[in-house]
Amino acid sequence: MKVFVILTMSLGAIFVAGQASNAAGQPGARAVLQPNAVRKPAPDFTLSDVSGVTAKLVDYRGKVVLLDFWATWCGGCKEEIPWFSEFQRTYGGKDFAVVGVSLDDGGWNVVKPFLARANIPYGILLGDEATAQKYGIQPMPDTFLIDRKGRVAAAYAGVVDKANIEANIKAVLSQR
Numbered sequence: 001m002k003v004f005v006i007l008t009m010s011l012g013a014i015f016v017a018g019q020a021s022n023a024a025g026q027p028g029a030r031a032v033l034q035p036n037a038v039r040k041p042a043p044d045f046t047l048s049d050v051s052g053v054t055a056k057l058v059d060y061r062g063k064v065v066l067l068d069f070w071a072t073w074c075g076g077c078k079e080e081i082p083w084f085s086e087f088q089r090t091y092g093g094k095d096f097a098v099v100g101v102s103l104d105d106g107g108w109n110v111v112k113p114f115l116a117r118a119n120i121p122y123g124i125l126l127g128d129e130a131t132a133q134k135y136g137i138q139p140m141p142d143t144f145l146i147d148r149k150g151r152v153a154a155a156y157a158g159v160v161d162k163a164n165i166e167a168n169i170k171a172v173l174s175q176r
Contacts, residue, residue: 028156028158028159028160028161028162028164029156029157029158029159029160029161029164030156030160030161030164031145031154031155031156031164031165031168032154033145033153033154033168033171033172034152034153034154036147036151036175039147039149039151039152039153040151040152041150041151041152042057042067042144042146042150042151042152043057043131043134043135044056044057044058044150045057045101045127045130045131045134047101047125047126047127047128047131048125048126049123049124049125049126050108050111050112050115050124055099055123055125057146057150058150060097060099060146060150061148061149061150062095062148063095063096063097063148064091064095064096064097064145064146064147064148064169064172064173065096065097065098065099065144065145065146066084066087066096066097066098066099066143066144066145066146066165066169067099067101067143067144067145067146068080068084068098068099068100068101068141068142068143069101069103069127069132069135069137069140069141069142069143070100070101070102070103070140070141071102071103071104071140072102072104072110072111072114073104074140074141076140076141076158076159077140077141079159080141080143080159080160081100081118081120083160083162083165084098084100084122085098085119085120085121085122087165087166087169088121088122089121091169091173092121092122094173095148095173096169096173097122097123098122098123099122099123099124099125100120100122100123100124100125101124101125101126101127101131102124102125102126102127103127103132103137103140104126107126108126111124111126138157139157139158141156141158141159141160142155142156142157142158143155143156143160143165144156145165145168145169145172147172147175148172148175148176153168153172154168154172
């Protein structure tokens with residue numbers, strides 16, 4: 001069964017993600033890579049990492065960023081973490097960064113023990129309601145592929161299709 005989701009973001013752009021994942025192992029959400037001319041700026045944020053160091057999206061300018069909104073209680077989010085870890089290991093030396101934004105209500109009290117067990121090789125920030133609203137986050141996971149200029153190149157609602165998002169990562173990395 002194919003399910004098509006339209007995600008309308010506060011950025012004013014519409015992205016279509018198709019084929020939501022299900023327990024039967026069907027492909028996950030797919031996104032069409034947006035042409036450069038229509039990409040909208042990704043909303044900036046200032047959030048803290050586990051050490052209390054603040055990070056802004058603008059700090060990643062010049063890199064391709066996979067921005068993942070997730071939570072420890074979200075099954076689909078946990079399904080994606082190994083894929084995103086693999087992407088970080090594979091493309092991290094090529095001006096690419098995965099950034100996880102936890103939207104757990106329990107904050108670091110919940111996230112820190114999860115991170116201690118999960119061995120995640122990319123940065124995790126603690127999100128807030130304002131950031132979630134800027135990105136139009138509804139049910140999680142929600143993932144955004146952001147180009148080197150800080151613009152949203154693709155958006156995914158739900159568990160991503162691994163092959164689709166990796167193809168989009170490669171395509172955006174090849175753009176200068």
